[in-house]
Amino acid sequence: MISKQSVARGLTTVALAGAAFAAHAVSYFSWQTVELPVGSGAACGNGTPYRFFVNRTPLTNRTIVIYEGGGACWDQKSCLGGDLLSASNPNGVPANYMAELPHQLSTPFTSRLNPLQTVRTQGWNIVFVPYCTGDVHTGNATAVYADADPTKPLAYLHRGSINSEGVAAWLKANLPRPDQLLVTGFSAGGAGATANYGLIRQALSPKKSALLADSGPLYPAPRAGNATQYPSLPLQNRIRVAWGLDGPNGLVTKLLTQYPQAGSADNLGSMTTGLAKIFPQDRLGYALFQQDGVYSDFSYTKFNPEIAAATGDAKAQLLNVKWRQDIGHWLDALQPHQNVGYYVPYARDIINSHCLTTVTFGGTAIKEANLKNVSSFIDNLLDGSGTPLRVVEVAQVRQAAFPGFWGSILNPILASLGY
Numbered sequence: 381m382i383s384k385q386s387v388a389r390g391l392t393t394v395a396l397a398g399a400a401f402a403a404h405a406v407s408y409f410s411w412q413t414v415e416l417p418v419g420s421g422a423a424c425g426n427g428t429p430y431r432f433f434v435n436r437t438p439l440t441n442r443t444i445v446i447y448e449g450g451g452a453c454w455d456q457k458s459c460l461g462g463d464l465l466s467a468s469n470p471n472g473v474p475a476n477y478m479a480e481l482p483h484q485l486s487t488p489f490t491s492r493l494n495p496l497q498t499v500r501t502q503g504w505n506i507v508f509v510p511y512c513t514g515d516v517h518t519g520n521a522t523a524v525y526a527d528a529d530p531t532k533p534l535a536y537l538h539r540g541s542i543n544s545e546g547v548a549a550w551l552k553a554n555l556p557r558p559d560q561l562l563v564t565g566f567s568a569g570g571a572g573a574t575a576n577y578g579l580i581r582q583a584l585s586p587k588k589s590a591l592l593a594d595s596g597p598l599y600p601a602p603r604a605g606n607a608t609q610y611p612s613l614p615l616q617n618r619i620r621v622a623w624g625l626d627g628p629n630g631l632v633t634k635l636l637t638q639y640p641q642a643g644s645a646d647n648l649g650s651m652t653t654g655l656a657k658i659f660p661q662d663r664l665g666y667a668l669f670q671q672d673g674v675y676s677d678f679s680y681t682k683f684n685p686e687i688a689a690a691t692g693d694a695k696a697q698l699l700n701v702k703w704r705q706d707i708g709h710w711l712d713a714l715q716p717h718q719n720v721g722y723y724v725p726y727a728r729d730i731i732n733s734h735c736l737t738t739v740t741f742g743g744t745a746i747k748e749a750n751l752k753n754v755s756s757f758i759d760n761l762l763d764g765s766g767t768p769l770r771v772v773e774v775a776q777v778r779q780a781a782f783p784g785f786w787g788s789i790l791n792p793i794l795a796s797l798g799y
Contacts, residue, residue, distance in 0.1 A: 406438075408436050408438055410435065411478040411508075412434045412435070414431060414432050416429065416431070416543065416546040416550070420546050421539065421542045422539060422543045423537045423539050424512035425453075425470065425512055425513050425514050425536045425537050425538065425539075426512075429472070430473065430543045431475060431477065432507065432550075433477065433478045433507070433508045434506070434507050434508075434555075435478075435505070436555075440505070440559075441505070441557065441558045442501075442504040442558050442560045443507065443551075443561050444506055444507065444561075445509065445551075445561070445563045445580050446489050446564055446569070447563075447568075447570070447572040447576070448486070448508065448510045448511040448566075448568075449566040449568045449569040449570065449595075449735065450468025450567060450568050450569075451463070451568065452466075452568055453466060453467040453536075454618055454622035456533075458514070459534055465677060465678045467514035468511045468512065468514075468568070469512035472512055473510045478508060486738060486739070487737050489501055489564060490508055492506075496739070496742070497742070497755075499758065501562055504562075505555060505558070507551065509547055511540075511568055511569060513540040513543065514538060515540040516540065516568040516569075516572050517540035517541070517543070517565075517569065517573075518540050518571070518572060518575045519540045520541045520629050520631065521627065522536070523536050541575075541576075544572070544580070547580070548580050551583050552583040555584065557584065557587070558586045558587070559587050560586060560587065560588045560762070561584055561588070562589075562590050565596060566595055566736075566737050567594070567596055567734065570595050570735075573596070574591065574596065574652055575598070575651060577655055578635065578655065578658060578659070581662070589659070590662060590663040590664070590761045591655070591663075591664045591665060591761075592737075592758060593665070594735055594737045594738075595668045595675055595734055595735040597652070597666065597675070597706070597710055598649045598652045599612040599707075599709060599710050600649035600709045600713050601615075601648065601649055602647040603647065607683070610709065611680055612679055615678075615679050615680070625648065626645040632645050633645070635651065641654065642655070642658055649709075650713075652710075652713070656719050663719055663761045663768050664717075664719055664720045664768070665720075665722070665723065665757060665758075665761045665768055666710075666720070666723075667722065667736050667737075669726065669727050670707065670726050670772075670773070671733040673733055673734065674733075674735075675703075675734055679706075680702050680703075681695075681699070684698075686698065711724075711772070719767070720768065721760070721761065721770050722770055722771070723736070723751075723754055725744055725745070725754075725779070727777075728742075728744060728779045729778055729779065729780050730781045730791070733778070741753040741755050742779075742780070742781040742782055742783070744779070746773045747775070748774060748775055749771050749773075751769075751771065
């Protein structure tokens with residue numbers, strides 16, 4: 381006969397087992413908030429805890445990691461945020477960040493049932509890496525900015541690289557090895573996806589892997605060159621110091637220590653082509669618009685007084701001359717690497733032709749190549765073999781992201797939100 385004590389012990393064991401299971405239970409098809417330990421060094425720019433978000437599925441081990449975009453900063457005013465080119469999330473990332481509809485719909489990659497666009501990764505495990513450090517997810521530096529108001533100095537933590545290290549460690553410990561991995565990002569997140577691709581890839585060790593860097597190019601700009609020849613050089617020289625990129629514990633220093641063939645600290649743009657050497661079996665894709673008026677503004681205006689003084693169409697033209705010069709160097713650098721592809725349409729009518737994968741893929745077709753939109757490029761990266769698609773649009777037509785009826789409804793809304 382079973383004693384009461386035995387029954388009690390059994391019930392206690394079951395209860396403890398149930399509690400342990402609940403503690404380790406995985407939530408599927410909803411956003412899980414992951415807060416990195418403060419002791420790890422991870423933080424947002426204002427010193428608040430760094431959080432990222434995971435939406436898992438039991439139906440596949442395939443995984444997409446998305447780096448959020450936004451502006452960037454290296455001075456007091458821009459690090460306080462407030463406009464499209466300034467630091468994003470200056471007050472940190474709240475635990476309910478992904479409960480807000482704008483974040484869920486910031487790109488078709490983040491929602492499982494997007495009302496505007498489908499993409500196959502909507503059925504994968506989704507990892508969203510928010511942006512709150514003003515350093516395109518690459519920094520490891522602490523700064524005190526007082527240039528705008530010396531009476532109220534701003535202590536700011538550029539910890540994007542440290543945050544990515546924490547994300548990678550968590551993914552390695554908590555997600556299965558994926559059959560397929562896509563690392564992507566838009567704007568600053570495009571640069572962050574490129575810079576941290578090796579870190580995420582090494583952590584998850586996927587059987588098959590690809591990169592899609594949208595509108596966050598790391599342009600060639602050798603330090604021994606000049607700004608006339610390489611328009612992005614002044615920007616790169618500024619951020620390498622402000623964000624500690626090639627300092628003793630900087631992202632570039634760590635990357636080159638692990639992979640000496642990855643490039644040169646004297647040319648931050650070499651990190652892009654370095655990935656092709658480090659991971660020759662992976663498919664690496666880069667996308668941007670020829671008429672991008674946002675990233676070009678961020679890249680050149682503060683370093684060129686004649687551009688800063690210009691307005692309207694005159695400013696846009698000055699920016700685009702430098703942008704196209706950088707695109708030329710960039711395409712030349714990508715060309716020799718057979719595992720690298722690029723997708724470069726002319727323009728679309730939202731966000732000043734900045735980003736192909738924000739809000740919708742609409743307006744990103746390259747019709748002369750029979751490519752309906754950037755999803756054709758994405759499918760090729762995920763499924764193709766041989767050299768990925770390489771397409772630069774010849775026709776100079778600004779496309780509508782939302783043509784017809786939907787455009788009349790959605791474009792004013794997007795404009796009111798700064799898009």
